[in-house]
Amino acid sequence: MTSLPLIPAILLAQTVEDHAPETLLEIVFSGGWVGVTIMGLLIATSVAALALCLEQLLTLRTSVLMPPGLRERVQQHLAAGNLKGAFQALDGQPSFLAFLIRTSLAEAESGWSAVEKALEDATAEQTARLMRRVEYLAVIGGIAPMLGLLGTVVGLTFAFHEVASTQGVARAADLADGIYHALVSTVAGLIVAIPAMAMYAAFRNRVDQLAAEAAYAALHALGPVKRILLATRGASPPAPPALPATGTR
Numbered sequence: 130m131t132s133l134p135l136i137p138a139i140l141l142a143q144t145v146e147d148h149a150p151e152t153l154l155e156i157v158f159s160g161g162w163v164g165v166t167i168m169g170l171l172i173a174t175s176v177a178a179l180a181l182c183l184e185q186l187l188t189l190r191t192s193v194l195m196p197p198g199l200r201e202r203v204q205q206h207l208a209a210g211n212l213k214g215a216f217q218a219l220d221g222q223p224s225f226l227a228f229l230i231r232t233s234l235a236e237a238e239s240g241w242s243a244v245e246k247a248l249e250d251a252t253a254e255q256t257a258r259l260m261r262r263v264e265y266l267a268v269i270g271g272i273a274p275m276l277g278l279l280g281t282v283v284g285l286t287f288a289f290h291e292v293a294s295t296q297g298v299a300r301a302a303d304l305a306d307g308i309y310h311a312l313v314s315t316v317a318g319l320i321v322a323i324p325a326m327a328m329y330a331a332f333r334n335r336v337d338q339l340a341a342e343a344a345y346a347a348l349h350a351l352g353p354v355k356r357i358l359l360a361t362r363g364a365s366p367p368a369p370p371a372l373p374a375t376g377t378r
Contacts, residue, residue, distance in 0.1 A: 163287075164314065167280035171273060171317045178269045178325045185263060185328075189335045194225035195343055200350045203230055207353040225255050225339070229347040234354070241358040248347055256340040263332045270326035277318020284311020 187193075199222050206215035215234070219227040232251040236243040288308055 163283050164280060164310070167276055167283070167314050168317060170276050171314070171321055174269050174273050174276070175321045178266060178321065178328070181262065181265055181269075182328050182332075185332050185335075188262075189259070189332060189339060191339065191342070194339050195346055196222040196224050196226070199224070199226055200346045203350045204352060207351070225259075226343045226346055226350075228255055229343055230350050233347060233351055237354055237358065241355055244351065244354065244358070248344060248351075252340055252344045252347075255343075256336060259336045259340075260333065263329060263336060266325045266329035266332065270322045270329060273318045273321035273325065274315070275318070277315040280314025280318075281311045284308070284314065287311075 199218065202218045203215045206212070206218060212234075216231070219231050229248055229251045233244045233248040236247040285308060288311065
């Protein structure tokens with residue numbers, strides 16, 4: 130008589146144990162070798178995205194692309210007519226800004242319009258170089274959901290194959306369990322893709338901002354060259370002597 134009240138408790142404990150939540154590793158390995166392979170690829174893409182984010186956080190800094198004091202030193206050397214000193218300052222701190230100034234100075238003999246064109250082309254070239262690394266995040270953001278979808282489709286294929294092989298004897302719970310495990314890869318793909326795309330947008334805006342600031346700084350550093358070139362161009366040649374007036378008869 131005293132053991133009867135314990136029977137519902139034992140059954141309840143057994144039910145809770147049977148429906149205990151699975152661990153992450155159990156969910157991953159429940160998809161077989163295909164699921165493990167896809168999850169491994171998703172983990173690899175997440176590690177690559179994290180490494181790219183850390184690299185860009187260290188690269189896309191004002192102190193790296195535009196070293197402090199470089200613009201002022203170059204401007205002082207150019208104002209004093211010390212072209213050699215300006216190039217030495219640029220060689221001492223190779224950077225985004227140094228490349229812009231050096232490339233622009235190389236076209237000084239062709240006039241200020243050529244200098245501006247060289248500055249514009251150099252800015253576009255260096256911006257594209259920085260964006261090549263950032264665009265890998267967009268690639269990861271596009272691949273990760275596709276890998277997750279692949280895992281889901283494969284999982285659903287296996288689940289329905291089980292139903293077909295058992296001639297429909299498989300319970301609805303078994304089918305739902307297979308679909309549940311198949312959807313895990315899609316969730317994992319979205320977890321990787323969403324932060325990757327968000328960081329891609331942030332780094333892209335950061336590159337555009339730093340490129341505009343570097344071009345503005347280079348333009349100011351080249352101020353003495355601009356004044357010299359425009360003054361030389363504006364100097365008009367001496368007027369030819371006036372011819373004596375001749376009358377017509």
